[in-house]
Amino acid sequence: xxxxxxxxxxxxxxxxxxxxxxxxxxxxxxxxxxxxxxxxxxxxxxxxxxxxxxxxxxxxxxxxxxxxxxxxxxxxxxxxxxxxxxxxxxxxxxxxxxxxxxxxxxxxxxxxxxxxxxxxxxxxxxxxxxxxxxxxxxxxxxxxxxxxxxxxxxxxxxxxxxxxxxxxxxxxxxxxxxxxxxxxxxxxxxxxxxxxxxxxxxxxxxxxxxxxxxxxxxxxxxxxxxxxxxxxxxxxxxxxxxxxxxxxxxxxxxxxxxxxxxxxxxxxxxxxxxxxxxxxxxxxxxxxxxxxxxxxxxxxxxxxxxxxxxxxxxxxxxxxxxxxxxxxxxxxxxxxxxxxxxxxxxxxxxxxxxxxxxxxxxxxxxxxxxxxxxxxxxxxxxxxxxxxxxxxxxxxxxxxxxxxxxxxxxxxxxxxxxxxxxxxxxxxxxxxxxxxxxxxxxxxxxxxxxxxxxxxxxxxxxxxxxxxxxxxxxxxxxxxxxxxxxxxxxxxxxxxxxxxxxxxxxxxxxxxxxxxxxxxxxxxxxxxxxxxxxxxxx
Amino acid sequence: xxxxxxxxxxxxxxxxxxxxxxxxxxxxxxxxxxxxxxxxxxxxxxxxxxxxxxxxxxxxxxxxxxxxxxxxxxxxxxxxxxxxxxxxxxxxxxxxxxxxxxxxxxxxxxxxxxxxxxxxxxxxxxxxxxxxxxxxxxxxxxxxxxxxxxxxxxxxxxxxxxxxxxxxxxxxxxxxxxxxxxxxxxxxxxxxxxxxxxxxxxxxxxxxxxxxxxxxxxxxxxxxxxxxxxxxxxxxxxxxxxxxxxxxxxxxxxxxxxxxxxxxxxxxxxxxxxxxxxxxxxxxxxxxxxxxxxxxxxxxxxxxxxxxxxxxxxxxxxxxxxxxxxxxxxxxxxxxxxxxxxxxxxxxxxxx
Numbered sequence: 001x002x003x004x005x006x007x008x009x010x011x012x013x014x015x016x017x018x019x020x021x022x023x024x025x026x027x028x029x030x031x032x033x034x035x036x037x038x039x040x041x042x043x044x045x046x047x048x049x050x051x052x053x054x055x056x057x058x059x060x061x062x063x064x065x066x067x068x069x070x071x072x073x074x075x076x077x078x079x080x081x082x083x084x085x086x087x088x089x090x091x092x093x094x095x096x097x098x099x100x101x102x103x104x105x106x107x108x109x110x111x112x113x114x115x116x117x118x119x120x121x122x123x124x125x126x127x128x129x130x131x132x133x134x135x136x137x138x139x140x141x142x143x144x145x146x147x148x149x150x151x152x153x154x155x156x157x158x159x160x161x162x163x164x165x166x167x168x169x170x171x172x173x174x175x176x177x178x179x180x181x182x183x184x185x186x187x188x189x190x191x192x193x194x195x196x197x198x199x200x201x202x203x204x205x206x207x208x209x210x211x212x213x214x215x216x217x218x219x220x221x222x223x224x225x226x227x228x229x230x231x232x233x234x235x236x237x238x239x240x241x242x243x244x245x246x247x248x249x250x251x252x253x254x255x256x257x258x259x260x261x262x263x264x265x266x267x268x269x270x271x272x273x274x275x276x277x278x279x280x281x282x283x284x285x286x287x288x289x290x291x292x293x294x295x296x297x298x299x300x301x302x303x304x305x306x307x308x309x310x311x312x313x314x315x316x317x318x319x320x321x322x323x324x325x326x327x328x329x330x331x332x333x334x335x336x337x338x339x340x341x342x343x344x345x346x347x348x349x350x351x352x353x354x355x356x357x358x359x360x361x362x363x364x365x366x367x368x369x370x371x372x373x374x375x376x377x378x379x380x381x382x383x384x385x386x387x388x389x390x391x392x393x394x395x396x397x398x399x400x401x402x403x404x405x406x407x408x409x410x411x412x413x414x415x416x417x418x419x420x421x422x423x424x425x426x427x428x429x430x431x432x433x434x435x436x437x438x439x440x441x442x443x444x445x446x447x448x449x450x451x452x453x454x455x456x457x458x459x460x461x462x463x464x465x466x467x468x469x470x471x472x473x474x475x476x477x478x479x480x481x482x483x484x485x486x487x488x489x490x491x492x493x494x495x496x497x498x499x500x501x502x503x504x505x506x507x508x509x510x511x512x513x514x515x516x517x518x519x520x521x522x523x524x525x526x527x528x529x530x531x532x533x534x535x536x537x538x
Numbered sequence: 539x540x541x542x543x544x545x546x547x548x549x550x551x552x553x554x555x556x557x558x559x560x561x562x563x564x565x566x567x568x569x570x571x572x573x574x575x576x577x578x579x580x581x582x583x584x585x586x587x588x589x590x591x592x593x594x595x596x597x598x599x600x601x602x603x604x605x606x607x608x609x610x611x612x613x614x615x616x617x618x619x620x621x622x623x624x625x626x627x628x629x630x631x632x633x634x635x636x637x638x639x640x641x642x643x644x645x646x647x648x649x650x651x652x653x654x655x656x657x658x659x660x661x662x663x664x665x666x667x668x669x670x671x672x673x674x675x676x677x678x679x680x681x682x683x684x685x686x687x688x689x690x691x692x693x694x695x696x697x698x699x700x701x702x703x704x705x706x707x708x709x710x711x712x713x714x715x716x717x718x719x720x721x722x723x724x725x726x727x728x729x730x731x732x733x734x735x736x737x738x739x740x741x742x743x744x745x746x747x748x749x750x751x752x753x754x755x756x757x758x759x760x761x762x763x764x765x766x767x768x769x770x771x772x773x774x775x776x777x778x779x780x781x782x783x784x785x786x787x788x789x790x791x792x793x794x795x796x797x798x799x800x801x802x803x804x805x806x807x808x809x810x811x812x813x814x815x816x817x818x819x820x821x822x823x824x825x826x827x828x829x830x831x832x833x834x835x836x837x838x839x840x841x842x843x844x845x846x847x848x849x850x851x852x853x854x855x856x857x858x859x860x861x862x863x864x865x866x867x868x869x870x871x872x873x874x875x876x877x878x879x880x881x882x883x884x885x886x887x888x889x890x
Binding site: 054221223229236387484 | 582589590608610611612620629750752757842881890
């Protein structure tokens, strides 16, 4: 049947071409990780002892608090909002449907900075309270709860987006069947809709938590020390990249184990759909409807409108002075890089998903897992791993064939870096759409005389489209916000908006960072809006 | 080779009419990366001093000499790691960083080369450059005390070390120990006082903190203005920027450690060195020497309200208005030499 054969997965004796391609892709992602793992050849016991004696325990506890807190936060926000917009009717629903995704375009460190700017002791809220109420003293809000809230507000869109897509495909019929079988509306949600959406929600949660673990910018604004802080401390301040790489590979191991546990927890459950259904929304009573609107508005305000308004204020106040002709170059390059990387990453994610769906071979599983570990690494550390492996390739090519460096300083290297880092982001939504395609559907199509190509066009494509668009959007926005790899691997002249944000913030010029930050958000709005329109429920 | 391959792939794809806009974008990106040949006469700079602080100087040099300069900005640790990884094949001619500790590290890793140049040695004071000529200071950054004019009399202040006294209980604000400026300050304290005494001072600071340490110097000053604390330690150019926009703020600088037997104000540099394998070393050396001369010094220092390293150049009017001070005369390389000790000391003392 050739390599495009569809339908039930085939057990392969030997890996075929596509499996080999998958293995190659996986090797590419694992190369920088392997370079970092090599760090264990060195003995950094001195640094380890220092960290263990002083800060390590606190860092691990802080990290656990953050992971659990943000995990609960993004689940509650993401699932509740996704459920509302996809199954209920309330005033403003069509607007919130796409607007609730917008916080995705706000970089975490921007929300962190704005939150402190407004809420801390010297900010407007506490200052006015002190004037109004003499007894009010106020104090520092740089506390764990605010870090958790901030990161939850920034990262819930991952869960929201994937859960929303899942709820929409479920359709009303599933809920009706559950109700006919005697479940109340709440029981139907908890016992049918939610478990059916589990792969999507888990994929979103995994993305949000990996972002949380890898985050350095936002926690640095709060001076909240996490495991990632220790990684940077070892590299930047204790000047030991090796120890940093060891710490980073431990973090990665932790993530891998967690992902495997989640897989095992799903067990043999299957999550296939019966096809796309029309949605008939439930219409709650007037008071409840306005409560829903209020809830969605509050989230939209604090996660998006207020921070963007604050940025806008800075821009109008002073930062527009930086607006010159070079600025269009920044915007164009940001868009070019993000589009190129998003397309490349999603195509490769589709390949992974397809191979995993159609082939059973012991290597496939491992290869797919391997190809999607990049996201959990703190960006800078992964970027260094990529740079070290590229530089080694360049040096080898140079000494063996006398070539000038072709990887370092070229766009190819940067593209590969983006793919390595964001393949997991694209793979999550793509895989959860693949899971919804029942093999029986393909069998039926084939029995009815459809060619494999027709089966792809008429069954795979419609069912995969929402997942593919989601993946494109997520990678596009992630690449636009990406800093460390862009900084380290960009060719001369390829400055992006994120690079400009970095340069301003590193000099403490927060107000001047507002212009590139705001532009980043605005440029991110367009794809969010367009893609949400495409996937809007009928 | 690779470039030709990409090109022919692009043509083939085009013929086959399979082109989607997306594939074309990716190929165009790869193509544009190729053919980016280095010109023989250009200078390539890796800099951790940001674009808006170095580009004006490079533009002025290009206007004056016609020499093209291309540069990449990034974090200093990343740039140093990149130089190391690229080895002999590195395109970079020059490394610019803030904080002498980073230049010391680059020199220590064998990434820089010694330069002996009269133009540099006469313009840069001996304690603000590497004794072996591997790097030279370009601007001076002073880190000193800032206080609330509403709650502190200047005669209550004296030294960094005195901020550990009980008098400042719950009145001190500090920036995080993760910023290299504080690591350098503590490194010089270790050099002068010895490790044990320096640790006592840092523990004293931590005991006197009015609130959690802040992520940046601006936040320290905002906290003093808002009344959360009374005194802090900041780099003067942050103070300058804040006062430029809001001159009415009730905070002032105090020059620390000015007594006869005291160390003087802690200073650090932003500076530059030539890379070990600089392909265009001669031109880069000319650029480096030029940056220490008055025209460039004006742009470098005034652009960020820092102090020129060249003693013949007077500071910006606003900077001069803060008065003059006696700087610490230790060689700034101490910041690099003792940085790891300083970081570990602050970890032990609970300075986050």
